[in-house]
Amino acid sequence: MKSTQISIKEIARLSGVSVATVSRVINNNGRFSEETREKVIKVIEENQYEINSIAKSLRMNKSQTIGVLVPDISNEFFAAVVLEIERFFFEEGYSTIICNTAKNADKEKEYLKTLDGKMVDGLVCISGQEEVLTNILKRKVPIVCIDRRPKVHSNVAFVESNHYEGGRMATEELIRKGCRDILVLTKKNNLSSVNERLSGYMDALKEAGLPVHEYQIVYIDTKKDNLEAAKLAIQNQLDQRISFDGIFATNDWMGLGALLVLQENGYKIPEQVKIVGFDNILISKYCNPPMTTIDQDRVVLANKACRFLLDMIEGNALASELHQVVPVTLIQRHTT
Structure with a gap:
């Protein structure tokens, strides 16, 4: 050599x-x-x-690299989406730089500066912070957001699951199975995905002629992990003797937390309380009993986002077409 x-x-x-x-x-x-x-x-x-890839990037103003911002790479749903993004762009001749932001705005800001300095040809931002900090980018970089509605629209595309419909479907499943006092277990933030699931829940109750009480919206402590925070939140409901016969959890880990704490308190699932989660990750399939959940098609989400970004990089995208909603599916299991 x-x-x-x-x-x-x-x-x-x-x-x-x-x-x-x-x-x-x-x-x-x-x-x-x-x-x-x-x-x-x-x-x-x-x-x-x-x-010399750096010299070539400077000559061509193109690096053949894509930056991916992900809030938690250990999260099964996010990891599956990132793997699909990496596969897609590898086959198109691009390298992928994956940045785990840990849901930290300062860390995300630093990663954006780094990716901008590396002259990435495009960015994929997966749900995490409430807005993409595009103001710190020195170049006009094409961006695609997944499950994270951008507050700026210039040069930014948006691909999302139908979160509103997922919230409706989950709640309608509980109503269909006889539930009348349904809690929603969720996070308190301004992410569009969470808010739309909550809106779907509320509309399903109203259309069924069921009241929506403030106590039915149960927010978890976001400083704790989803499972433990959900257990504490539902235990608090039980301690206050609040009556409920159904729970819609806006992700599967919260659903599992609710399931475990109810079982610890002697409740039979689904005979006494029915539960629907969201995301269809592996724990929903293998918990006991297996959890009814809403499936997000992570492969379709990732591929539509990648196709958007590639079209934007190559100058083939129309601004009016840069928003795509991917259907969700109810997966019926044994918690309903």
Whole structure:
């Protein structure tokens, strides 16, 4: 293996062509014959030439990299979406830089600065903070948000599950199975996904002629993990002797927390209390009893987001088309 990097000038000399021709072959851009391409490639392979990606990025104003901001890479739903994004862009010839923000605005800001400095060609932002901090980007970078409605619309696309319909479907399932005092277990924030699930819950109750009481909206402590926070929130309801026969949890971990604390208090599920979660992650399938939940199609979400971003990068996207809503599905199991 050679210890030094051969120059483009040397490749040109050994190939018997101009430096400009070598550059066109390397970048697969411009006119050159197949015979010329083969000669240049042969010299490159023999000398183990590696393209200086930074220099190439500066010349072409393109890095062939995509930045992905994810709030919690350990979250099964987010991880599945990120894996699909990485697969899609790898097949399109792009590298992916994955940044775990831990739902921290300062950390997200620093990652955005870093990704901007690395000249990423586009950004995918998955639900976390309430808005994308686009004001700190020095370049006009195409952005796609997943499950996170952007507050700015210029150069930003949005792909989301039908969270409102998911909230309705979950609540209608509980009503259909005979529930009349239904709690919603959720987080108190301004993320569009959470708010729309809550709106679907409220509208389903109203359409069934059931009252919506303030005590039925149960917010968990966001400083604790979802499962433990949900257990504490439902235990508090039990301690206050608040009557309920159904729970819609706006994610599956909260649903599992509710299930566990009810079982610890001697409740039979679903005979005494029925539960519907949201996301359809593995724990909903393998808890006991398996949990009824709303499925988000993570593959479709990721692929639509990637296609949007690729079209934006290549200049083929229409601003009027940069919003897509992906249908959700009710998965019926044994907690209803």
